[in-house]
Amino acid sequence: MALTREEREQFLAEPHVAALSVNAAEEGRAPLTVPIWYQYAPGGDLWIMTGRDSRKGISIAGAGRFSIMVDRVTPTVRYVSVEGPVVATLPATRDQLVEISSRYLPAERVDAYVDFAWREHGEQVVIHMRPQRWLSSDLGGV
Template sequence: MALSQEERETFLAEPHVAALSVDAGEDGQRAPLTVPVWYQYTPGGDVWIMTGRDSRKARLIAKSGRFALMVDRTEPTIRYVSVEGTVEETVPATREQLTEMAARYLPAEKVAPYVDFAWEDHGPQVVIRMRPRRWLSSDLGSV
């Protein structure tokens, strides 16, 4: 059964690990790049991810101008939300954004050590904001 707009936006706002897909753009010679990512979303707003400024993912997103995310769960019911849209902006990431993202996924006591490590080790990062344009969603219940 399809989810209502409120249900799908609420589900997407939960801290799931998403599968990000973007066109690999190699004349049909490769499938889309699909990788797990952390993301941030507030209902009614844009989705944003953080990635290495010079990563393959960032280059492919810049080239295509769009990407898709899919999040799911299997308990207590089988539910998924997939969202696809256009890139609205790509900007240098801040330490505050890295802290916000880490706090979404990590226990409180692990956030500061992770941020210290990632800020020094991962190199320059960018935040890519995507405006959701197309949604697919379903809750299959407890099949």
């Protein structure tokens, strides 16, 4: 059964690890699908952080859009998939890295991870996507 707009937006706002898919920038390659952290608040744009020169970053820049899918299996099987255009790509800030890391990591591990990632991951960008097409379902007690 499809979720209501409020249900799907609230589910997407929870800290799931997403599967990101984007058409590959290289001819003859299948779409790139990788796990990624993301940030979303109901009614707003979704954003991710990635390396500017990563395969992900290059593919998204070339395609101008991407999709993510999040799911769970308990207490019910539920998923939300959203696809849309890139509306902004901006240099990442350390504060954004702290924000997204705090969403996924225990508080006591955030500072060490941020220090490591800021130093070792190279130039990062924040890519904003406007959710345009949604698919969702909750299989209830199945």
